[in-house]
Amino acid sequence: MSYRLLILNPGSTSTKAAVYDGDRQVAMKSIVHTNQDLAPYPTLYDQLDYRVALVRGWLGQEGIGLSTLSAVVGRGGIIPNIVAGGYVVDDNLVDCLRNYPVFDHASNLGGLMARAFAQPLGIPAYIYDAVTSDELLPEARVTGFKEVTRTSFCHVLNARATAHKYAEALGRKYEDMNLVVAHLGGGISISAHSRGRIIDSVSDDAGPFSPDRSGSLNMLYVVDLCYSGKYTKKEMLKKLRGEGGMSALLGTHDCQEIERRIESGDEWAALVYKAQALQIAKGVGIMLGCFTELIDAVILTGGLANSKKLTGMVIDYLHNLVKVVVIPGENEMEALALGGLRILRGEETVHTFHPACALVP
Structure with a gap:
């Protein structure tokens, strides 16, 4: 029909x-x-x-x-x-x-x-x-703060759509696979997909820094900044989302511009880009720990996954641990x-x- x-x-x-x-x-x-x-x-x-x-x-x-x-x-x-x-x-x-x-x-x-x-x-x-x-699984909700319970907050639409697409390409069902999906966009979130269910996730403020978000930090540093008197709550929130990450470190979140700087010999840009790749790999590693059985693959998706330079560095960190596939873009x-x-x-x-x-x- x-x-x-x-x-x-x-x-x-x-x-x-x-x-x-x-x-x-x-x-x-x-x-x-x-x-x-x-x-x-x-x-x-x-x-x-x-x-x-x-x-x-x-x-x-x-x-x-x-x-x-x-x-x-x-x-x-x-x-x-x-x-x-x-x-x-x-x-x-x-x-x-x-x-x-x-x-x-x-x-x-x-x-x-x-x-x-x-x-x-x-x-x-x-x-x-x-x-x-x-x-999320019950054990994934518990935090060391009695007052705080974790909830899932990730790029669900693109992550699940890409996971479905990957499964179908293999002639398999999403519901029969174990996958980690890293959505690499303006914000980066990483999710653990166990047989059709997102059992845990790293949100865009709790994992890798990204083009314009700061990602996770040692909490004591953040507390010090919050009470330093230098920033209002609104300004601190901007540092977390909108004015953090590569935007703060390099003055731009345009990956093509950053890669041009690297090609021209900008060592600081090269270091920041490598740090971005390392943090993505570490975020994936956190999600690998959510499974009690082997996973089928890690999928890198989202707009940043169009950068072969960035995804190549991420794969370098992970390829000996797990299969990594790149399915770039986001089509909501x-x-x-x-x-x-x-x-x-x-x-x-x-x-x-x-x-x-x-x-x-």
Whole structure:
């Protein structure tokens, strides 16, 4: 049976929309929203009708009739108490997205937009692999701080999509494999995938530094900085995300620029780049310790994985320990489409959101 899916991925400054016939993309548009465009809408959720109307207009320009759609898949929002995979967008999930998200984020509009299109057509609306999907093992939640319990926070959508892609290339099922996936982007997160479940992860503030994030540090140093009187809380948060990592060390997070500096003899740039590779390898090593059986492979993915120089150094550190494969790039639209397609084909069971549910034990 043939399925046509509308894919919706709202961001803070754009709404990406695409139409897929099965696994083939037939149309895609990134609709930009300027500050002036969004100014009339006091809250994020006031933007819903505006964004839906823009996508409707684009579909009309493309000559794609709404009646031809089989389902709509939206980017998963910042939602509490969910696991990886797809969720049907029903009244409970809509209420959570509107009124009880972990925090406001443009991705919270993904499910709401999907429902706005799907409900009048009588077709299903889904979200898939939300960032806050959490399937950690109980022992992975415990920290040395009595007041702090770990939760999973990683690039779930791309990590699972890439793992599925790798398994399919081998003629195997993702659910039958043990993998470590390192998403190398503006932020770096690393996740341990045990037979279809992310059992542990290193978030972008707890592992390797990255193009613009500082990664993990000795905590005593951070406490000293926080109480030094030199920085406000806002400034410290910027050091962690946005103004840390290679941006702080080299004044740029452009890897092509950094590699040009290295080729021209910049020893400091070469050292920072090697340190970046070492930290990625060490982050992978932490995740290797999550398994009680041998793993099938480590996958390096995300935008930074396009750098053969960087991935080559990471492989140099790891190749004697484990098989390492590189699958560069990040295609969120394809990942959402393929997730929705697996649900429609009956290859995955879709979840139903329960507001009072506990996290997976």
